[in-house]
Amino acid sequence: MKVSRRNFLGGMTGFAATLWSLRPIALNTPHSRPERDLDCILLDLNSHCALPESLQGYRAALAGEHNHLPETSLNSRHRCRIAIVPGVGRMDPAVAWTLSGLLESGAHVLLESGAGFLSPSEFTVHQEMLYRHFDIAVDRPVDLWPGKSADDAPLTHRPGRRPSEQLDGRESIPYVNYVWPRETKVRDFSRVIPVSAREGDVIGQVGALPVALKRRTAKGTLIFLGSPLGPALRAGDSEALSWLRLVTAL
Amino acid sequence: MKKSIGDNMIPKGWSFEQGLELVKKAGYDGIELWLGDVPWFQMSTSDGAVSELRRKVANAGLVVSNVSTGLHWQTPLSARDPKIRAEAIRIVERQMETAQLLGCDAILVVAGLVTEEIPYHEVYQRCLDAMKQLAPIAARAKVRIGCENCNSEQRFLLTPREFWTFLNDVDSPFVGIHLDVGNIHDTGFAEQWIEMHGPRITRVHLKDVMKKRGRCCDTVYTSLFIGDNNWHAIRAALTKVGYDGWLIAEMEARYRYAQDQQFYDTAAAMDRLISGRL
Numbered sequence: 001m002k003v004s005r006r007n008f009l010g011g012m013t014g015f016a017a018t019l020w021s022l023r024p025i026a027l028n029t030p031h032s033r034p035e036r037d038l039d040c041i042l043l044d045l046n047s048h049c050a051l052p053e054s055l056q057g058y059r060a061a062l063a064g065e066h067n068h069l070p071e072t073s074l075n076s077r078h079r080c081r082i083a084i085v086p087g088v089g090r091m092d093p094a095v096a097w098t099l100s101g102l103l104e105s106g107a108h109v110l111l112e113s114g115a116g117f118l119s120p121s122e123f124t125v126h127q128e129m130l131y132r133h134f135d136i137a138v139d140r141p142v143d144l145w146p147g148k149s150a151d152d153a154p155l156t157h158r159p160g161r162r163p164s165e166q167l168d169g170r171e172s173i174p175y176v177n178y179v180w181p182r183e184t185k186v187r188d189f190s191r192v193i194p195v196s197a198r199e200g201d202v203i204g205q206v207g208a209l210p211v212a213l214k215r216r217t218a219k220g221t222l223i224f225l226g227s228p229l230g231p232a233l234r235a236g237d238s239e240a241l242s243w244l245r246l247v248t249a250l
Numbered sequence: 251m252k253k254s255i256g257d258n259m260i261p262k263g264w265s266f267e268q269g270l271e272l273v274k275k276a277g278y279d280g281i282e283l284w285l286g287d288v289p290w291f292q293m294s295t296s297d298g299a300v301s302e303l304r305r306k307v308a309n310a311g312l313v314v315s316n317v318s319t320g321l322h323w324q325t326p327l328s329a330r331d332p333k334i335r336a337e338a339i340r341i342v343e344r345q346m347e348t349a350q351l352l353g354c355d356a357i358l359v360v361a362g363l364v365t366e367e368i369p370y371h372e373v374y375q376r377c378l379d380a381m382k383q384l385a386p387i388a389a390r391a392k393v394r395i396g397c398e399n400c401n402s403e404q405r406f407l408l409t410p411r412e413f414w415t416f417l418n419d420v421d422s423p424f425v426g427i428h429l430d431v432g433n434i435h436d437t438g439f440a441e442q443w444i445e446m447h448g449p450r451i452t453r454v455h456l457k458d459v460m461k462k463r464g465r466c467c468d469t470v471y472t473s474l475f476i477g478d479n480n481w482h483a484i485r486a487a488l489t490k491v492g493y494d495g496w497l498i499a500e501m502e503a504r505y506r507y508a509q510d511q512q513f514y515d516t517a518a519a520m521d522r523l524i525s526g527r528l
Contacts, residue, residue, distance in 0.1 A: 050332070053379070116331075117332065174367075191330075235374070236375075
């Protein structure tokens, strides 16, 4: 195949631009020093946050004990003890790289899925993103409540499934049972995201269905929630608040 | 006080114009328009078509008392799905837009639904968020949002004190209560709600209720003066708080036959209530 100089240069420019946009901004390089050390980052994914009320819940619960950071402000020079990402829908690859970098540097990263009410195509993107960047496999949302919910009435296209035998055959299971960092029951969010990973410990279940896990990385810990905690925090759920306090105190 | 009745009471198969004629003949001063409940007034109805509705109402010698909707039963402001909540907000915004086009200053909103799966404290917070978001829009539109007390059906804001706290939390003169004196059922007494909310009452829905007198000892709605509402006390409370606005008939129990007769009978009962001849 013959490639003209113009085409070659054009292609290389595009390639460089792509590489720049996907730069691994979380990596430590000799030239990038930590911008500042933060204790707790609450990452605001803006339009990629599928559950804004969840973000509000964390903000209210953490009050003055966090640094609210829009995703556009997050860069590789940030360092923190814990980063919380509420209501994850989509995620910019650069942000995912940065979070991976934080994990490598010893931070705890709490990723909360907001995928319960995404459209099928949005959910597929969410699924692929989690697998590619965090090695987490999630399955389609599971409706925990049988029968017709007011929530379901107008939107029948969503990729929800009915509870399976994994829910112990019970018709409705109103709580997520967390076993770490301590045993806690938090009311479910009507749709949960089943989760699995090659490594890691299941820390939350609905019936027999795993919906939360944690995994040690080189130095840090990844915590994944398939049942959003933020709405319960927003509503003042004391158990949810207690669970979050323990996690942020790790 | 002025009399109004919902356009969703117009017998099935009748046109809007026929309905307006009946409402006028029966002696009402205005009509309540139900967004989404009747074929002539849907979310998809254009501004031009809404203005045409106003012209027809005026031609019939009536005015629009308020804009109501039952759409929030299916699309609640308290839904967990943010897409549904956004849709619910859009419904309220459209109510306000059409209220302006129709020349009225009040809308009815069913604020939130507590269900088995969506608990009270979540519903409270979401409704509060929604009303805080909508209040400035209402202020700009000069339209008051009346959150209806649908006590038994909503399982939300069940007592006048809870409702009072909710409105305090919203903290806007443009968000009040659309008080339905028939909805209170077994959880209290309409006259106490009137006294407690006074100037925050945007509109009053009238119907009667037979408490635990249904065939299976359940509570059922009925026509005015047949049920257990204490109409003397309701009339006195309305006078006490200086309510001089719209009374809107919402007859949930419809006549099975001669449905137009219910318009006349209800209007006559409302006249007796307004004049105090009870």
